[in-house]
Amino acid sequence: xxxxxxxxxxxxxxxxxxxxxxxxxxxxxxxxxxxxxxxxxxxxxxxxxxxxxxxxxxxxxxxxxxxxxxxxxxxxxxxxxxxxxxxxxxxxxxxxxxxxxxxxxxxxxxxxxxxxxxxxxxxxxxxxxxxxxxxxxxxxxxxxxxxxxxxxx
Amino acid sequence: xxxxxxxxxxxxxxxxxxxxxxxxxxxxxxxxxxxxxxxxxxxxxxxxxxxxxxxxxxxxxxxxxxxxxxxxxxxxxxxxxxxxxxxxxxxxxxxxxxxxxxxxxxxxxxxxxxxxxxxxxxxxxxxxxxxxxxxxxxxxxxxxxxxxxxxxxxxxxxxxxxxxxxxxxxxxxxxxxxxxxxxxxxxxxxxxxxxxxxxxxxxxxxxxxxxxxxxxxxxxxxxxxxxxxxxxxxxxxxxxxxxxxxxxxxxxxxxxxxxxxxxxxxxxxxxxxxxxxxxxxxxxxxxxxxxxxxxxxxxxxxxxxxxxxxxxxxxxxxxxxxxxxxxxxxxxxxxxxxxxxxxxxxxxxxxxxxxxxxxxxxxxxxxxxxxxxxxxx
Ligand SMILES: [Zn+2]
Numbered sequence: 001x002x003x004x005x006x007x008x009x010x011x012x013x014x015x016x017x018x019x020x021x022x023x024x025x026x027x028x029x030x031x032x033x034x035x036x037x038x039x040x041x042x043x044x045x046x047x048x049x050x051x052x053x054x055x056x057x058x059x060x061x062x063x064x065x066x067x068x069x070x071x072x073x074x075x076x077x078x079x080x081x082x083x084x085x086x087x088x089x090x091x092x093x094x095x096x097x098x099x100x101x102x103x104x105x106x107x108x109x110x111x112x113x114x115x116x117x118x119x120x121x122x123x124x125x126x127x128x129x130x131x132x133x134x135x136x137x138x139x140x141x142x143x144x145x146x147x148x149x150x151x152x153x
Numbered sequence: 154x155x156x157x158x159x160x161x162x163x164x165x166x167x168x169x170x171x172x173x174x175x176x177x178x179x180x181x182x183x184x185x186x187x188x189x190x191x192x193x194x195x196x197x198x199x200x201x202x203x204x205x206x207x208x209x210x211x212x213x214x215x216x217x218x219x220x221x222x223x224x225x226x227x228x229x230x231x232x233x234x235x236x237x238x239x240x241x242x243x244x245x246x247x248x249x250x251x252x253x254x255x256x257x258x259x260x261x262x263x264x265x266x267x268x269x270x271x272x273x274x275x276x277x278x279x280x281x282x283x284x285x286x287x288x289x290x291x292x293x294x295x296x297x298x299x300x301x302x303x304x305x306x307x308x309x310x311x312x313x314x315x316x317x318x319x320x321x322x323x324x325x326x327x328x329x330x331x332x333x334x335x336x337x338x339x340x341x342x343x344x345x346x347x348x349x350x351x352x353x354x355x356x357x358x359x360x361x362x363x364x365x366x367x368x369x370x371x372x373x374x375x376x377x378x379x380x381x382x383x384x385x386x387x388x389x390x391x392x393x394x395x396x397x398x399x400x401x402x403x404x405x406x407x408x409x410x411x412x413x414x415x416x417x418x419x420x421x422x423x424x425x426x427x428x429x430x431x432x433x434x435x436x437x438x439x440x441x442x443x444x445x446x447x448x449x450x451x452x453x454x455x456x457x458x459x460x461x462x463x464x465x466x467x468x469x470x471x472x473x474x475x476x477x478x479x480x481x482x483x484x485x486x487x488x489x490x491x492x493x494x495x496x497x498x499x500x501x502x503x504x505x506x507x508x509x510x511x512x513x514x515x516x517x518x519x520x521x522x523x524x525x526x527x528x529x530x
Contacts, residue, residue, distance in 0.1 A: 071293065
């Protein structure tokens with residue numbers, strides 16, 4: 001089955017390193033070599049100190065759900081075979097936020113109850129086709145993550 | 154040049170809204186201009202400025218194109234990119250105050266529905282990253298913002314539903330409105346979510362249409378056909394850091410915009426007799442009721458459920474039906490409606506004794522504008 005959605009242009013100069021890392025199942029973001037701030041979404045310059053951003057640094061792959069929403073209707077025709085699916089705004093310990101798609105049993109976090117605001121999630125990777133690997137997220141608890149278990153208890 | 158030169162809206166015009174097949178965006182804008190000029194008792198030869206609004210996904214709506222179609226060469230011409238009505242009004246006021254022009258006609262026309270414009274892909278920074286995660290259409294970010302509001306403050310879907318229900322009640326009194334079929338809170342709650350927790354009624358349908366205004370000096374406006382509506386105060390604020398700002402979806406910068414508006418103008422929220430909130434989604438209404446100080450932060454839902462914003466309520470909001478029920482016109486029709494209400498021309502939806510209206514708008518998550526309009530001099 002072909003990937004039901006919109007694939008990124010992995011040759012785009014600004015974002016190519018992100019997609020190359022995802023191909024190797026590594027989650028990365030730009031980190032400023034002058035002030036140390038992480039930057040998301042990708043940018044030519046650091047929005048804090050204006051230094052050119054050249055370095056990509058590994059992220060922990062952990063995040064906390066700031067908010068989530070469930071697409072029950074495709075709001076763009078490309079996603080017609082993807083619904084229902086759950087998206088989230090995620091807070092990363094590195095001090096940045098990312099939009100992400102959360103994988104749950106049914107795709108509908110409201111109905112299967114696996115993920116709520118405040119929960120921890122972990123990065124996962126989805127081979128969308130022969131060239132593109134996308135980042136996805138799963139409940140840390142469902143993935144059997146000890147760190148997250150400890151925090152919840 | 155006179156910094157204190159008062160500016161007033163002297164004419165407004167709106168074309169039919171909905172589907173206008175076979176019409177060009179620029180042609181629709183010209184029709185709206187004719188209507189606004191006639192409303193002011195002027196002709197195209199009386200204006201020395203033209204401000205237009207580029208359409209979102211096409212190189213149309215440019216001042217050079219519309220000026221040619223209109224057959225005029227005014228002293229001053231400008232185009233705003235995604236110029237929601239409020240920003241165009243502010244630019245006109247600035248041009249008049251600086252002496253670049255004295256009487257400006259400003260317009261927006263669009264055939265985005267008939268032209269099948271694609272609004273699905275997120276606008277703003279990181280659009281491609283958002284789409285790779287399935288976050289398409291403003292409904293996604295709005296749903297995320299509302300779910301967070303629910304989590305923080307206990308706001309319910311029913312409370313949010315009153316935005317759409319109240320605006321539909323207003324729209325039923327507005328012949329221009331596209332959506333006039335009754336919508337009860339029970340209907341709202343029974344409808345299926347599109348992007349949960351948001352439903353169809355929380356979102357805007359893309360439509361065709363045009364709107365225009367004539368703006369001139371307060372002095373000149375006094376001699377024209379209609380009662381002038383003075384622009385008493387203006388404020389703007391940007392949020393260009395966008396994705397790099399932690400709370401971008403909650404748009405707290407709107408609170409800073411409001412603070413500036415109230416402190417500089419001397420007006421207070423309690424002076425406002427009718428409130429116009431540009432509503433790309435119902436969530437924007439909830440956010441702006443709070444950030445502009447009409448309800449304490451987190452209590453906008455209670456204000457909505459109290460019925461205050463409905464016909465007959467103490468704080469009428471979007472008496473045209475807003476973008477949710479009237480038409481998707483980037484806030485232009487909110488201004489047209491505010492002017493008609495302030496003049497007392499709003500028929501069965503007239504807010505009695507209205508003297509002060511506030512129009513607040515935002516362009517996506519990136520900038521906001523506010524205008525206080527009044528018939529007081
Ligand atoms: Zn830096």
